[in-house]
Amino acid sequence: MNTPDTLLRVQDLTVTFATPRGSVRAVDGLGFAVRRGETLGIVGESGSGKSVTSLAVMGLHTGASVSGSVMLDGRELTGLAERELNRLRGRKMAMIFQDPLSSLHPYYTVGEQIAEHHRVHYGSGRRAARARAVEALAEVGIPEPRRRARDHPHQFSGGMRQRVMIAMALACEPDLLIADEPTTALDVTVQAQILELIARIQEERQLAVIMITHDLGVVARVAHEVLVMYGGRAVEQADVDTLFAAPAHPYTRALLDSLPRLDDDGDEPLRAITGSPPSLLTPPPGCAFAPRCSQLTGAAAEKRTRCESERPALDGPAGHPAACHFPTYEGVNS
Template sequence: MADSAPLLSVRDLDVTFATRHGPVRAVDSLSFDVRPGRTLGIVGESGSGKSVTSLAVMGLHTGARVTGSVTLDGRELIGLGERELNTLRGRRMAMIFQDPLSSLHPYYTVGEQIAEHHRVHFRSRRAAARERAVEALAEVGIPEPRRRAGEYPHQFSGGMRQRVMIAMALVCEPDLLIADEPTTALDVTVQAQILELIARLQQERGLSVVMITHDLGVVARVAHDVLVMYGGRAVEHAPVDALFAAPAHPYTQGLLDSLPRLDDPDDAPLRAIPGSPPSLLDPSPGCAFAPRCPRAAVGPAEERARCTTERPSLGGPDGHPAACHFPAYEGVAP
């Protein structure tokens, strides 16, 4: 499966927003692939460009300049008109948004909203589309799906609303599912149920999944490959086992160190990465992480100068590149 052609291929993606203070390059020269049946986890702090990337793939940016290449099963999406994109959204690629309550229309029943997707893409009759909506609710574990299809979003709990969003995304059986922080507002038990549901549907349907999250626990549970973003750029890309076992970039190491550990004392303070994310209005000419990087802080003067003046490119061993001048690959001193 890993050697198959990618379903989604992103190359040199740039997303720039014009603001009154100047241009903001929210995504900078980003490249990655997602292969059939695989899950790519995209992780990073708020403002790292994760959600901006997903919206660019879906063609949902209206006030931004998007350049580069995004291909879905070989078809270029950048530059497509709205009508052409609408034939792909929902049918070939679908997205689960972070807040299901704001994504669902309060004046229509959940069954009507799911059925509308089926009617638009398959031109099915109203009764057939409603029956498919009931089946979709049953597939995602909604009890009494026929009755619940006639209810409104406010009558569902947060976890159930997220299941409705998954049903809506998958009712037309797309090839690619983008999940943007799908478990952020849910408690741990419901979060586990939603992740298990996505994994089960992926296995049954051979879905390709892009899981966008700041939670490394979610990544460890569901992803095959991980893309770490910082300041709008990719800083590390690796199979999930390799990344957790031997992170090469100091930012990735910082994220892992921030996780609570079972062997920590009860009164141990949480570990955090010092400093703040970089300003995208005035980007540094060097490594964006250098002001917060413990390696740059203790290195020789010439190394510190390189980190602050020369931007590192994404490179390194095949299958585990990192954008760092002094990466900590296993067996190699940082």
């Protein structure tokens, strides 16, 4: 729903890649909204379309067909000229990529890279841009920022490189931050520090955040709303408390069941989701999750036929739609 404080609104987003084996629809009819000062968590297994969605919002896809509407602060981004998108990237919206080492240039110091970012968008002089780079490094908690600004990326630890990426993303004070797996490969202590850092800056600036992750623990900690993706589509949307307390889609429930629990016995095996995600080259005609759905084990033939042949729409109670023919709300099968 579009409200006055909605910063980003995505409707019917579709991203298709042409391959030698045929077209791959990596994102199929996706829609969501992000409000100022809030975090939308996008979760799902690898290949579900999370990162493809984020790149589409940023306008970074090359060689892909992108359709649908991406509205940032009332401005349509789909189809916008590259020159106009370049003015918005960094200034109005910014992104933290998965691997900070490969996202930072090894030849230039981190201070030079942040300063260049500031010069491009504000036209500031070199001295002012360098001062802003030092200030940005200090804001993200890097000790001795003036000295560390002269260091190269390889001289930082993984957690510190991630802080540098956050400093670069926020140096021009954007309204929207997309964090694509920002805590991947970090230990638990550093992960907590990075999440706390993003939350602090979000509160200070009323920043809208999209947190892309496969880690439901991260989602529970930082998100206000959650979008669950599977096979390039949204299968469930809800506020974080509702989703964790009463998941309506079997896939969401399976993701939650696969988490380790404190009340399990020490020898209790983790609950895996059987099977594999669907091929996006030849997607199934019905529900993409049907071959892996535990609800269909021993189900009546009529129910199984419907799930395997009829594609479910994202529908249901206001604020908690699910793309399932037989969703479960509050423990009651509908």
